[in-house]
Amino acid sequence: MGGHAPVTNDPDADEVYFQYEDIDQQQESYVVGMWAFLVTEVMFFGALFLMYAIYRWKWHTDFYLVHKQLDWQLGGLNTFVLLISSFCVAMAVHYAQLKKPKQQLICLGITLACAFGFLGIKTIEYSSKFEHNLFPNHSFVYADHKVTSYGMEKKDVTGRAAGVEHAKKVKKPQEGDPNRARLFLSLYFAMTGLHGLHVVIGILVIGTLMIMIARKSPLITDYVPTEMIGLYWHFVDLVWIFLYPLFYLIPK
Amino acid sequence: MSATVIDGIQEAQQEPTQKNYLNADHTIASWLLTVDHKRIAIMYLIGVTFFFFLGSIAAAMIRVELTSPNGLFLTSETYNKTFTAHGVLMIFFFLIPAIPAVMGNFLLPLMIGARDLAFPKLNLLSWYLYMISGGFVLAAMILGGIDAGWTFYTPLSSIYSNTQITLALVGLFISGFSSIATGVNFIASIHKMRAPGMTWFRLPLYVWSHYATSIIIILGTPVVAITLLLVVFERVFAIGVFSPELGGDPVLFQHMFWFYSHPAVYIMVLPAMGIISEVISCFSRRRVFGYEFIAFSSIAIAGLGFLVWGHHMFISSQSVLQGVIFSLLSFLVAIPSAIKIFNWSLTMYKGSIHLRTPMLYALGFIGLFVIGGLTGLFLASVDTDVHLTGTYFIVAHFHYVMVGGTLLAFLAGIHFWWPKFFGVMYNEFWGKVSAVIVFLGFNFTFFPQFILGYLGMPRRYHMYYFAQEWQIYHVASTIGSGILGIGLILPACYLTASLIRGKKCSHNPWGAKGLEWEAAATPPVTENFTVMPIVREDPYDYDAIADSALYEEERKKGKKPALVGATDDEEKKD
Amino acid sequence: MAHESHSSGHSGGHAHVIPQSKLIATMGALTGLMLLTIFAAQVPYWFPAFAWLKDQHLLMNLIAIGIAFWKAWLVVSIFMGVKFATKLTRLFAIGGFVWFTLMFITMIDYFTRPWEPVKGWEAGNSSALPRNVARPE
Numbered sequence: 024m025g026g027h028a029p030v031t032n033d034p035d036a037d038e039v040y041f042q043y044e045d046i047d048q049q050q051e052s053y054v055v056g057m058w059a060f061l062v063t064e065v066m067f068f069g070a071l072f073l074m075y076a077i078y079r080w081k082w083h084t085d086f087y088l089v090h091k092q093l094d095w096q097l098g099g100l101n102t103f104v105l106l107i108s109s110f111c112v113a114m115a116v117h118y119a120q121l122k123k124p125k126q127q128l129i130c131l132g133i134t135l136a137c138a139f140g141f142l143g144i145k146t147i148e149y150s151s152k153f154e155h156n157l158f159p160n161h162s163f164v165y166a167d168h169k170v171t172s173y174g175m176e177k178k179d180v181t182g183r184a185a186g187v188e189h190a191k192k193v194k195k196p197q198e199g200d201p202n203r204a205r206l207f208l209s210l211y212f213a214m215t216g217l218h219g220l221h222v223v224i225g226i227l228v229i230g231t232l233m234i235m236i237a238r239k240s241p242l243i244t245d246y247v248p249t250e251m252i253g254l255y256w257h258f259v260d261l262v263w264i265f266l267y268p269l270f271y272l273i274p275k
Numbered sequence: 276m277s278a279t280v281i282d283g284i285q286e287a288q289q290e291p292t293q294k295n296y297l298n299a300d301h302t303i304a305s306w307l308l309t310v311d312h313k314r315i316a317i318m319y320l321i322g323v324t325f326f327f328f329l330g331s332i333a334a335a336m337i338r339v340e341l342t343s344p345n346g347l348f349l350t351s352e353t354y355n356k357t358f359t360a361h362g363v364l365m366i367f368f369f370l371i372p373a374i375p376a377v378m379g380n381f382l383l384p385l386m387i388g389a390r391d392l393a394f395p396k397l398n399l400l401s402w403y404l405y406m407i408s409g410g411f412v413l414a415a416m417i418l419g420g421i422d423a424g425w426t427f428y429t430p431l432s433s434i435y436s437n438t439q440i441t442l443a444l445v446g447l448f449i450s451g452f453s454s455i456a457t458g459v460n461f462i463a464s465i466h467k468m469r470a471p472g473m474t475w476f477r478l479p480l481y482v483w484s485h486y487a488t489s490i491i492i493i494l495g496t497p498v499v500a501i502t503l504l505l506v507v508f509e510r511v512f513a514i515g516v517f518s519p520e521l522g523g524d525p526v527l528f529q530h531m532f533w534f535y536s537h538p539a540v541y542i543m544v545l546p547a548m549g550i551i552s553e554v555i556s557c558f559s560r561r562r563v564f565g566y567e568f569i570a571f572s573s574i575a576i577a578g579l580g581f582l583v584w585g586h587h588m589f590i591s592s593q594s595v596l597q598g599v600i601f602s603l604l605s606f607l608v609a610i611p612s613a614i615k616i617f618n619w620s621l622t623m624y625k626g627s628i629h630l631r632t633p634m635l636y637a638l639g640f641i642g643l644f645v646i647g648g649l650t651g652l653f654l655a656s657v658d659t660d661v662h663l664t665g666t667y668f669i670v671a672h673f674h675y676v677m678v679g680g681t682l683l684a685f686l687a688g689i690h691f692w693w694p695k696f697f698g699v700m701y702n703e704f705w706g707k708v709s710a711v712i713v714f715l716g717f718n719f720t721f722f723p724q725f726i727l728g729y730l731g732m733p734r735r736y737h738m739y740y741f742a743q744e745w746q747i748y749h750v751a752s753t754i755g756s757g758i759l760g761i762g763l764i765l766p767a768c769y770l771t772a773s774l775i776r777g778k779k780c781s782h783n784p785w786g787a788k789g790l791e792w793e794a795a796a797t798p799p800v801t802e803n804f805t806v807m808p809i810v811r812e813d814p815y816d817y818d819a820i821a822d823s824a825l826y827e828e829e830r831k832k833g834k835k836p837a838l839v840g841a842t843d844d845e846e847k848k849d
Numbered sequence: 850m851a852h853e854s855h856s857s858g859h860s861g862g863h864a865h866v867i868p869q870s871k872l873i874a875t876m877g878a879l880t881g882l883m884l885l886t887i888f889a890a891q892v893p894y895w896f897p898a899f900a901w902l903k904d905q906h907l908l909m910n911l912i913a914i915g916i917a918f919w920k921a922w923l924v925v926s927i928f929m930g931v932k933f934a935t936k937l938t939r940l941f942a943i944g945g946f947v948w949f950t951l952m953f954i955t956m957i958d959y960f961t962r963p964w965e966p967v968k969g970w971e972a973g974n975s976s977a978l979p980r981n982v983a984r985p986e
C-alpha cells in the first residue's frame with residue numbers, strides 16, 4: 024500500500040515492547056501467537072464436534088426427532104446476526120489499515136451491537152427451553168418421562184404431576200426417546216453455551232479495544248490489534264456456521 | 276536494526292560486579308510482577324519443587340503402606356486418595372511444567388538470542404494460572420481428597436465418586452491454560468524472536484525439542500481441557516454426555532483423555548531429550564551426531580504421538596480392529612525415540628567424555644529410558660498387554676520413562692545450568708554421589724515392580740493378602756524408594772547450600788557452546804544481552820582435542836581455571 | 850527468520866488491504882449460502898413435490914455439511930485473510946483444521962465395535978459389548 028500518514032514514517036513513533044527489535048517483529052509475533060491460539064480453539068471445539076458426531080451417528084433418529092424442539096428461525100436469525108458482525112469486523116480491520124479510526128469505531132460498534140443481539144436472541148431461545156425443563160438437570164422431563172442420571176423412572180407419581188403441569192405450556196409435541204433427548208440437549212447446551220461464552224469474551228475484548236481506540240491509547244499504534252481481535256471474532260462466527268446446521272437443521 | 280548489531284561474543288565477558296537479573300531489584304513485588312522470563316523461571320522452579328515435594332510425600336505413603344500384604348496404616352479410601360494425589364501432583368504439576376516452564380523459560384530466549392519471550396506478560400500469567408490451579412487442587416485434597424486416579428475415568432469420576440473431583444478438575448482445567456500460554460509463547464518466540472544468523476538449523480536441539488513440545492501442547496491440551504470440563508458439567512449440571520444410561524459412552528471419555536494424555540507423555544519427555552542432547556555433546560566434546568535426525572525425530576514424535584492413544588484402551592472395550600491399528604501405530608512411535616538414542620550413543624563414540632554430574636545424570640537417562648521404551652513395546656502389542664495392563668508392569672514402565680527419563684533429565688539440566696542460573700557452583704563431589712544414588716535407588720525401587728506386574732500384582736490395590744509371596748518385592752521396592760529419596764534430598768541440600776556459600780563460578784564453567792553460555796553473562800543481565808548477538812557458526816562446534824586438552828590441563832594444574840568451574844579438589848577444601 | 854520477509858521494515862508496510870468490494874462480495878456470498886442451507890433443509894417440508902428428499906439422509910447431510918465447509922472456507926480465506934497471508938499463517942490455519950480431524954479416528958472404534966474376529970466371542974446378551982443398560986420395565 025502506498026501513502027502513509029507522515030507520523031508512521033518516523034520509526035520512533037511506533038511503540039515497540041522491549042523484547043522486540045522493531046515493529047515488524049512485534050506484529051509478526053502477534054500474528055503467530057494469535058494463530059497458535061486459534062489452533063487451540065479449533066481443537067477445543069473440535070473435540071466437542073467429535074462427540075457430537077459420534078452420538079449423532081449412534082442415535083440419529085432420536086436426534087432428528089428431538090431437534091424439532093429447537094427453533095430454526097431464531098437460529099437462522101442468529102446466524103445472520105453473527106455474519107453481519109463478522110463482516111463488520113472485517114471492515115473495521117480494513118479501515119484500521121487505511122487509518123480511518125472513525126469508520127473503524129463505527130464498524131466495531133455495529134459488531135458489538137450484533138454480539139449483544141446474538142446473546143439476546145440466545146437468551147430467548149434458552150429461556151423457552153428452561154420453561155419446558157428442556158435443559159440438562161437432575162429432574163429432566165421429556166414427553167412426560169422423568170429422566171435422571173441413574174436411569175429412567177417412567178411416569179412415577181411425582182414425575183407425572185410435573186409432566187402434566189409442563190404439558191400445558193408445551194407448544195411442540197415432544198417425540199423421541201427421553202434419554203436421547205437429554206443427551207442431545209446436553210450437547211446443545213454444552214456447545215452453544217461454550218460458544219456463547221466466547222461471544223461474551225469477544226464483547227469484552229472488542230469493548231476494550233474500542234475504548235482504547237477512542238482514547239487514542241498509545242498501545243494501539245496500528246491495525247494489528249484490531250486484526251487479531253478480528254481473527255478471534257471470525258473464529259467465533261466460524262463455530263456458529265457449523266453449529267447452526269448441526270443442531271437446527273438436522274435432516275431425518 | 277542492522278545498524279545496532281555487532282558481534283556479541285567478546286562483549287559477553289563482562290565484569291562480574293555487574294547487575295544481573297537476580298540482584299537488579301530486591302523487592303517481593305519486583306518478583307511477583309516481573310515480566311523477566313528468568314525470574315518467572317525461578318518462580319516456576321520454586322513452584323514445581325514444592326509440588327514435587329508434596330507428590331513425593333504421597334509416594335512415600337504408598338510405598339510404606341505396601342510393605343505389608345494387609346496394608347499398614349491407611350484405609351482403602353485414603354489409599355485411593357493418596358495415589359490419586361501422587362499421580363495428579365506429579366503429572367500435572369511437576370512432569371508437564373517442570374522442564375518447559377523452568378528451564379525452557381529461562382533458556383529459550385537466551386538460546387535463540389532474544390531479550391525475552393515474545394509475550395512476557397502472558398508468561399507471567401501462565402505462572403499465576405499454574406499457582407491458582409495448584410491452589411484448587413490442593414484445596415480439593417484438603418477438603419476431602421480425590422479418589423478417581425489421575426486418569427479420572429468416567430463414570431467413576433462423573434457419577435459415582437463423592438469426593439472433591441469437581442474442584443480438582445476445575446483446577447486442572449486452569450492448569451491447561453497455563454500450559455497453553457507457555458506453548459503459544461514458545462511457538463511465537465521460536466518463529467519470530469531468533470537473533471540474526473540463528474537459522475532453524477543452527478538452533479540448539481533443546482529449542483527444537485521445545486518447539487515440538489509446544490506443538491503438542493497447543494494441539495492436545497484443549498482437548499483434555501474440554502473433556503475434563505464436561506465431567507465437571509456432568510457433576511454439576513448432570514449433562515450426561517458420558518452416561519451410559521442416556522446412550523452416552525464412558526469410553527469416549529477415555530478416547531478424548533488419551534488423545535491428549537498420550538501426547539502429554541511426550542510433553543514430559545521431549546524437553547528431557549533436548550536437555551540430554553545438550554549435555555551429551557558438551558561433555559563428550561563432540562558435535563551432536565545427526566543433528567537433523569534428532570531435530571526431525573522430535574517433530575515426528577510430536578506428530579506420531581497423536582496417533583497411538585488407543586494403546587491405553589486395549590481392554591476398555593474399544594473395537595478389536597482399532598486395538599490392532601493402535602498397536603501397529605504404537606510400534607512406529609518407538610522409531611524416532613530410538614533414533615535419538617542411537618545418535619546420542621554415536622555422539623559419545625570417540626568423544627572425550629567428562630563424567631561431571633550432569634553427564635552422569637544424562638547417562639542414567641539413556642539407560643533407564645531404553646528400558647522404559649522397550650517395555651513400552653511389550654505393552655504396545657495387544658496380546659501381551661492384555662496380561663500386563665493394569666498391573667505393576669505398567670507402573671514400572673511409566674516410572675522408567677517418566678522418572679528415569681524426565682526427572683533424571685531435569686536433574687541433569689538443573690546441574691548443567693545451575694551456574695548459569697545463579698552464577699555459583701555446587702559441590703561436584705556430592706553431585707556425583709547423588710547421581711549414583713538416584714540411579715541405584717531408582718532401579719531398586721522400580722525393577723521389582725516389573726516382576727510384580729508380571730506375576731500379576733494389580734496397580735492401585737493396597738492389599739495383596741491373596742499372594743503373600745509378593746511381599747519381598749514390595750519391601751525391596753520400598754527400600755529402594757528410601758534410597759531414591761536420599762538421592763533426591765541431597766541435591767536439594769547441596770544446591771541450596773551453593774546458593775548461600777557456593778563458589779562463584781567462572782563465566783562458562785563447562786566450556787559449553789551456545790549463545791546462553793557464550794554471549795550472555797553468568798548470571799545473565801535483565802534483558803539478556805547487552806548487544807544483540809549475531810550467530811555465525813553452527814551449534815555444538817566443539818573441538819574434541821582442543822576443548823578437552825584445555826579442560827583437562829586446567830584440572831591437573833589445579834590453578835584457578837579460566838574456563839573450568841570449581842573442580843572437585845577445590846570444593847573439598849572449604 | 851524474522852527479518853527476511855520485510856520490505857522496508859515499517860509499520861503496515863507488508864499488510865495486505867483487502868478491498869472493500871471483496872469483503873462485500875464475500876458477505877453477500879455468505880448470506881446466500883446461509884439462505885441456501887436453510888432452504889435445502891426446509892425444502893422437503895415446504896414443497897410436497899420434494900418430500901422424497903426427507904429420506905435421502907446422506908445427501909441432505911452432505912449438502913448441509915458441504916455448505917458449512919464452503920462458508921467456513923470463505924470466512925477463513927477472505928475475512929481472516931489467510932488467502933493473502935504468509936506461508937506460516939497458512940500453515941497454522943491449515944494445520945489446525947486438518948489436525949482436529951485426526952480425532953475422528955475415534956469413529957473407527959464406534960463403527961467396528963460389534964465386529965469380533967474370534968468366533969463365539971461376538972456380542973451376546975451376556976457380553977459387555979452392547980452398551981444398552983437394562984432398564985426396569
Ligand code: HEM
Pocket residue numbers: 426540541543544586587588605606608609612647648649650651652654655656660663664665669672673676677680681
Ligand atoms: C517408546 C514408546 C512408548 C510406548 C510404545 C509406550 C507404550 C505404552 C502402552 C501401550 C501403555 C499402556 C499400558 C496399559 O495401560 O495397558 C503405556 C502406559 C503408559 N506410558 Fe508408555 N510408552 C512409550 C513411552 C512412554 C513415555 C516416553 C512416557 C512418559 C514420559 C510414557 C508414559 C506412560 C504412562 C504414564 C503410562 C500409564 C498411563 C496410565 O494408565 O496411568 N510412555 N505406554
Ligand SMILES: [Cu+2]
Pocket residue numbers: 536537540583584586587
Ligand atoms: Cu501412551
